Amino acid sequence: MSAEDVEKSSSEAVKGLKGIIAADSSICLVNGTIGKLLYRGYNIDDLAENATFEDVSFLLLNGELPTATQLAAYQAELKQYRSIPPELIDALKKLPVSAPPMALLRSITSLAGVYDPNAEIETFENRLQISIKLISQIPTIVAAIHRVRQGLEPVEPDPELCHAGNFMYMINGEKPSEDATRAMDLILTLHAEHGLNASTFTGRVIIATLPDIYSAVTGAIGALKGKLHGGANTEVLKTLFEIGSVENVAPYVKKVREAKGKFMGFGHAVYQVEDPRAKHLKELSRRLGEETGEPKWYEMSIEMEKLVYEEIKRNCNVDFYSASLQHYMGIPGDLFTCIFAASRIAGWCAHILEQLDGNKIIRPKANYIGYDERPVIPVTER
Ligand SMILES: CC(=O)SCCNC(=O)CCNC(=O)[C@H](O)C(C)(C)COP(=O)(O)OP(=O)(O)OC[C@H]1O[C@@H](n2cnc3c(N)ncnc32)[C@H](O)[C@@H]1OP(=O)(O)O
Ligand SMILES: O=C([O-])CC(=O)C(=O)O
Numbered sequence: 045m046s047a048e049d050v051e052k053s054s055s056e057a058v059k060g061l062k063g064i065i066a067a068d069s070s071i072c073l074v075n076g077t078i079g080k081l082l083y084r085g086y087n088i089d090d091l092a093e094n095a096t097f098e099d100v101s102f103l104l105l106n107g108e109l110p111t112a113t114q115l116a117a118y119q120a121e122l123k124q125y126r127s128i129p130p131e132l133i134d135a136l137k138k139l140p141v142s143a144p145p146m147a148l149l150r151s152i153t154s155l156a157g158v159y160d161p162n163a164e165i166e167t168f169e170n171r172l173q174i175s176i177k178l179i180s181q182i183p184t185i186v187a188a189i190h191r192v193r194q195g196l197e198p199v200e201p202d203p204e205l206c207h208a209g210n211f212m213y214m215i216n217g218e219k220p221s222e223d224a225t226r227a228m229d230l231i232l233t234l235h236a237e238h239g240l241n242a243s244t245f246t247g248r249v250i251i252a253t254l255p256d257i258y259s260a261v262t263g264a265i266g267a268l269k270g271k272l273h274g275g276a277n278t279e280v281l282k283t284l285f286e287i288g289s290v291e292n293v294a295p296y297v298k299k300v301r302e303a304k305g306k307f308m309g310f311g312h313a314v315y316q317v318e319d320p321r322a323k324h325l326k327e328l329s330r331r332l333g334e335e336t337g338e339p340k341w342y343e344m345s346i347e348m349e350k351l352v353y354e355e356i357k358r359n360c361n362v363d364f365y366s367a368s369l370q371h372y373m374g375i376p377g378d379l380f381t382c383i384f385a386a387s388r389i390a391g392w393c394a395h396i397l398e399q400l401d402g403n404k405i406i407r408p409k410a411n412y413i414g415y416d417e418r419p420v421i422p423v424t425e426r
């Protein structure tokens with residue numbers, strides 16, 4: 045067998061790289077068989093109850109939960125970075141406001157790299173600082189997108205507020221209640237990390253070629269935007285709006301089934317059982333449904349979860365109850381994926397730093413199924 049034939053007769057491609065081990069990582073364990081999720085050894089349920097996003101993002105970046113002194117220093121660093129360069133706001137104002145918020149976030153994050161004089165410095169310390177800066181500034185960019193597209197001025201960050209509280213404040217322009225702050229903090233905590241998901245893997249592939257961190261994060265945002273990944277939460281709210289009432293859920297599920305369509309917010313590449321994050325979002329959605337006197341979005345979600353499971357034996361994923369929950373929080377549906385990005389930035393940066401430690405360029409191989417070698421025929425004879 046010639047070397048060329050060996051190239052051609054390699055084994056079959058694994059679609060979606062499902063189950064392929066592509067890295068060693070100590071950041072996150074996702075056990076899809078029993079529905080267990082650990083960030084650096086800490087169970088997501090424990091973190092949801094007992095940690096804030098500041099704790100969790102520090103943990104993801106540094107490997108350990110912060111001591112009180114470390115936490116105070118980290119919070120101060122995050123606060124110090126919150127304001128973004130005015131050039132980014134000016135650029136945002138010139139972009140079409142009708143563009144999807146994730147497209148705006150992708151573009152402004154890329155531009156943030158252009159305005160960062162340290163973007164190209166290749167030391168661990170500098171890359172860690174840029175990671176902290178991005179964890180701090182993505183919420184500022186997201187909130188600015190939300191304001192500018194409504195014709196409003198962005199709200200300056202408030203150093204008195206915690207990360208989640210300030211994020212809500214920059215979105216709404218009003219100091220959030222403790223409950224609203226806690227709800228945003230929970231959303232940020234639950235979405236922060238999930239192993240080698242599509243956007244994180246994208247970020248690792250990009251950083252492995254040794255560009256700057258902004259390049260990797262911009263690519264990760266692009267991957268998260270897709271509706272099979274982070275974009276699903278926006279699609280879930282569209283579905284709930286389309287359905288409109290609990291009575292309409294059953295006919296909707298039947299219609300999608302007959303058309304062999306997808307149920308957004310259901311199924312998962314790893315979990316074969318319930319997504320361990322969903323119950324937290326579900327409970328908060330229930331509570332806010334009661335408190336707002338508009339339980340129907342939660343009730344429709346409950347009905348849909350039951351009927352979709354009966355039809356396709358797939359559980360809901362993290363994107364499903366985050367839709368009704370964020371709707372109750374007054375966040376518009378097309379901003380949901382940006383909120384996801386404001387959380388997952390912590391996981392992306394942890395993976396980017398881990399990839400750079402003992403880096404190897406990521407270069408898998410395609411199973412070539414194209415033509416054998418053939419001559420170029422002159423254009424007049426084709
Ligand atoms: C944060 C996140 O990224 S969580 C995921 C967010 N995405 C969504 O909610 C979109 C809807 N869900 C899906 O499209 C899928 O379940 C994915 C992309 C999440 C996972 O895909 P896979 O790893 O291929 O899952 P799985 O092996 O279970 O899928 C096999 C088949 O089951 C069926 N299936 C899986 N999920 C669904 C669903 N939500 N609705 C209808 N059928 C489904 C499909 O027939 C699918 O084959 P297809 O992708 O060729 O149509
Ligand atoms: O892990 C995945 O495939 C999808 C993801 O990012 C998540 O569930 O949070």
